[in-house]
Structure formats: structure tokens, C-alpha cells
Amino acid sequence: MKKDLLRVIAKLGYNSAIKAAGAASRYGTYQPEEPEVLQKLRKDK
């Protein structure tokens, strides 16, 4: 149960990062620095 919950939380964070990557502005807030790893992941997709 705990592992499943943690996996859901992890998936939320990951999906949020992937969706935010490359957007001009995500949710209109302060934009934290996008990790280079994420940019590479996005290019590979």
C-alpha cells in the first residue's frame, strides 16, 4: 500500500516535469531552472 502510494506520488512529479519541459511558461508562475536531463529526455521522446 505504502509502495503504491509512493509510486503514485513519484509519477505525479515525473509527469508534471515532463509536461512543463519546453513550455514557454507552465502555470504562469516563477519558472524554476529546467534540468538539462529533462531537456535531453524531451528530445529523445
Added chain:
Amino acid sequence: MIHKFAQMVADFLCDNDTIKEEEKEIYIYGYEIIISNIVNFLIILSLGLLLHQVIDGFLFYIVFVITRQYCGGYHANTYLKCNILFGTLCLVTLCFSNMLYDTSFISLFILFLIYIGCILEYAPIDNEHKKISAEDKKKYRKISIWISILWSAVDIVLFCTAKKYAITLTITLVIIAMLMVIEINRRKELLE
């Protein structure tokens, strides 16, 4: 604070072997986005409830978030400044939407044209922390234009059925345009 909290969550997941150490950066980034979004949503909800304009608040939020995703514009350089700015812009929108209730269609149309002009001239504007590739810039520019066409249709329908929301929508778009102009001017000043 938001960054630290995001880091705590990522550390907790890593300690429980849910994520790998080398992927932590991605998760921290994702959680920062989620947390800052929640904070902004709560700001909108609070202001909406305070001013009895919850629907206007949500309209502002939805239009702001969707449009800025592709057109970009000015961003403050800390979470706190961004949240304060976001709250202030929402407050201004809600106040003006009440004050301008008697606005004619022509006036709203002129305001809409200002927004369209900025989109055609400047969109998309990337962020120093999130550079957009040339390919994505072309794509986002097209999407920005299509979104503008969508908002124009929604604006016309709202003007005929629920005028107050048409005013809220238009003011939000003008604010987005202003933020684009502010960012462009800020960059010109930095270059000089």
C-alpha cells in the same frame, strides 16, 4: 521554501527506493511546478471568495495559464514575487471587471486587438531558465494564434450571454499582452 519542500519529497522517495538518485533533479523540478501551481490556485480561490467573484477568478486563472504556456512573457525572479504579482494581477482583473461593466463591444474589441497585436509581434517569449528551440518557437507561435482565435470566439459568445465574463476574459488577455511587452522591454534594457 517551495524548492526545499520539493527537495524533501524527492529525498523521501529516493530513501524509499521509489526513484533513483540520478533522477532526483527531474522530480524536484516537477514538485516545484505542482506546489507553486497549488499556491497560485489557492490565491485565486481566496481572492474569488473574498470578492464574491469565484467564477471570474477561475476564468482569469484558466485563460492566464493556457495562454501563457505558449506565448510566455514576464516572470518574476522568485516564487514570492511571482505569487504577489499573480495575486495583484488577479485582483486588478476582478476589480476592473466590475468597474467596466458598461463597456461597449467596440471598446472590448480594441482591447482584444492590443492583445492580438502583441501575440503576432512577440509570441512566443521564452524564459531564461527554459529556452525554447527554434522548432518549438514556430509551433508555439501557431498555437498562440489559434488560442487567440478561440478566445475571440469565446469572448463574443460571453459578451452576448454573460457580459461580465467577457470583460474578465478581455482584461486577462490585455494583462498577458502587457507582461509580454514588459519582458521585451526588460531584455532591450539589459542589452543596452
